[in-house]
Amino acid sequence: MKKLTIRRRNIIYIVAILTLTLTVIAWYNAQNIVKYEVKEYVNDHVDEFSLSIDLNTIKYVNTLYGLRALFAASKFVERNEWKEYITKLNVETRFPGIVSFEFTRYVKQVDKNKFEYTVRNDTSLTPKGYPDFAVYPKGERKEYYVVDYIEPFEENMIVFGYDRGIDPVRLEAMKRALESGLPVASKTIQLKRRNNEPGVLLLMPIYKKYLSHRTKEEQQFAIEGFVTIVIHINQLMKTTFSNRDFHEFVLVISEDNTNIPVNNLLYVSDKDSFDKVVKSNKDTHIIKPLNICGQNWYLHLYARPGVKLAPSNSNPLMVLLSGFCISLVLLILTWIITMSEQRAVQLADDMTVELNIQNKKLQDAVNNWAATYNAMIDGVSIHSADNNILIVNDAMCELLSKSRAEIVGKKCYEIFHNSNAPIALCQAKVSMSVLKTTHDEWYDSLLAKWLSVYISPIFDSKGNVERFVHVIRDITERKYAENVIIESMRVRSQFISAVSHELRTPLTSIKEGIGLVLDGTVGEINAEQKELLEISKSDVDRLHRLINDVLDFSKLESQKTEFKIQEGNLNDLVKRVAKSMERVIQKKGLDLKLDLDNSIGNIQFDYDRITQVMNNLFNNAVKFTEQGTISVSTVYDKDKKSVAVHVKDTGMGISETDITKLFKEFQQVGTFRKTGGTGLGLAISRQIIEGHSGKIWAGSVPGQGSEFVFTLPAG
């Protein structure tokens, strides 16, 4: 598997980050919603708690009023009366959390000893009195606030005689009570009797009867003491909330109203969970102030984790979990899609690359083709099978002197034949019928040009003719050149013919004149005259032959000569020519040797013309051979289907360079000229043999002889 590209990896990262961010946001919102709901829930319940506390507090405060009433009702409340009254209150059952009911007596410095004495001798409850009673801590002070009556006494004996006035907290509470005349709560104190746990004093001043206590001075003067309830807050609260279920909440009462109260904790409903709950729920907890007889306490209510709420979609954990699940699924999906996209893109890229290569090739091919066909000198056009011109090259436009737009889309007969319908002699029709390239040449009178036209059919996959390629070449110049050549050949031939005719006529009278004198018809001539006339006659004859050969060669060259090809026997021809030469050969003292191949049947040739060739070769052989043998042989070559005639002599031979010139006109080589030849014999022979589709050649060893060979097709 290929590695993801950075771009695609980034997409996955982005999706991951987005989904996770959304999850976190959703989770955060869900949490906030839950927090809000929890807070609401807590808020809904906080009043229940504060109300319980208020009601209980009122109940307790009411006991203060009860105690004051006791003092008001009695001239002097004795220790036993106190006990009796308190006992009747059913403190333990009705007022749990109250450590003790006490009467704190205001004692002036001057009255201290008297007071101590009175208490020591108070036998209202015990016959012995309290002989060890002393105000403590010891020391002389201006005034004392001594704990006097205590109920229940046994558990709280420790504070019997304690001067509350030395403790600023207690003193302050008492001063406050003194001034207000109302129940007052002290700030929290540490209860020595309850392991220094937090407690509170509820106080109410008791004034001496009949004394006014409106002003400070009067109050100070009239004060007798304070009815005091010592409350163990923890126990009080436990009792207060004994019927409450704390599964859902943690309740803290503190003098501290900060979010996380740590100082001056008065009560914690669940100390074990305190840290965890308080610290993790600082956002959802509700603080409600409580006024307990002038003291500000704060009720902190916390929801425990997993507090049961009404069904909600906003479970943050579920949100978080499902968020993560969705993120994961999305991530996997994105990864898969990205991978497949990458593969698809890769595939597409590969295909694109391949396609580009192919396009390039195709474009190259098209360009090459276009460049090629536009570079062609020949006009090229491609036609549909129904004669529409589809493509033309530049040369075709030029040839037709039309723009491409004027040609393409038109019917070919409109363009090429200036016709409204296909012409009768349509070459394309011929090409279509024979299914191959056809060629024609015509003179186009519209263009005033000779045109050479090749038409090739293009086949479709089923082998039907789908299109035609026209290749048209302007051959006007060639035609003109050809015509010039043909005309010039004709003129030359005519000229030679005329010249030879004109030459023959005077030659006739010269020849006959010389002949008449030479043969003595017109009178006797002497030996010297005869010799001269014989020289003249010889050269006249040579001139005659020359004229004949020139005429003959000219006719052969201009291909005006039509060979009279007939079936004949070549061996017979050779024999006949040999016979005619016999006399000359014998006269020269040469031998003649014939070696004829009898397997040669009758073959096709022009008897007179081949005779002419044979005569020429024979004559040459005899002419250039002074002694030896003239050998003539015929050979039939079955494989090549040809007959070869060899004429071999033992003459002077021909040099290698001269051999190549032999068959060209007027190429007399070496000593030929001396022999009275015309220089045209072999050239004429070549024309004749080539006219028979044969070959003629020669070989020679100078000084030893030559061999001339010609072939004729056989069969």
Next chain:
Amino acid sequence: MAKKILIIDDEPNILRVATIRLSKAGYEVVTANDGVKGLELAKTVQPALILLDLSLPELNGSDVCKLIKMDDKLKHIPVIVLSASAESIKDKALSIGADDYVIKPYEPAELLSKIEQYFYVKK
């Protein structure tokens, strides 16, 4: 009596040497230098043989030959075409109804033998 031979040719030199050649051979020679004269002479003289050049003024040799061969009084006279033109003279001679042909310049022996053969037949 010597046989009369009419030579029709526009070349006086040829007429002259031919006349000498044939006279020495024992023939009586009559000559004409154009076609019209030749034809008239043929009618008046009634020669035993006519040597006819093909390229003649007034009336060319071919026509002369044709006219001779169309004339009942003349058509029995052998006509030997005597021409300097080498252009398929054989075919030409036959096509105009001539009896034989000799190419100029002629070989005296060939000419004489061709003439003689008509008189041998007659003999």
